[in-house]
Amino acid sequence: MAHSGGLVFLMYSARNPEAREMVRALVTLGSQATEAAATLRGKVSATRIMLINNLAGPARRRLLGLGPEDDFRGIVNQRFRWNWRRRWLGNDRVDYLEAAKSIAVPTLCFAGAGDRDIAPVPGCRRIYEASEGNEKQFVVCQRASGFSEDSDHARIIASRPARHEIWPRILDWLLQHG
Secondary structure (H helix, E strand, O other), X not given: OEEOOHHHHHHHHHHOHHHHHHOOOEEEEOOOOOOOOOOHHHHHHHHHHHHHHHHOOHHHHHHOOOOOOOOOHHXXXXXXHHHHHOOOEOOOOOEHHHHHHHOOOOEXXXXXXXXXXXXXXXXXXXXHHHOOXXXXXXXXXXXXXXXXXXXXXOOOOOOHHHHHHHXXXXXXXXXHHO
């Protein structure tokens, strides 16, 4: 299970096919790599976040809503480079979105309707659609779907609504597929 960093498992699995056999299920929350800078608003936001990320300390990054924990500066920059280019490529040109097609584990992906800057719904959906497998579920955390709020990047994992609406779904999913 991973927030934002759900990409790490997919990247590792793409490079190490034997590791896939040890994983019974995957849950991601707000994980994407290509769509945060897909629009003009997204490009402006990505630029603002990268500038603050590089010029300010960790507390400022947390205030931007990047999540409950601080990410390393280089990791944040790498993610936004992928989003600027709209390609999820390794330094050695491995196309991880293409490689994700070979990963077939039961997958539950959450996206926050209020997350427009870090992991917009189209980006999360692109990761979801890239992965193979018959047992997949994509959930947009939004009022229109019965959630109490349109979750943003931090609140999809660390909020009272997440504790009552998202975490129990994750537990049920893992118990069914674990």
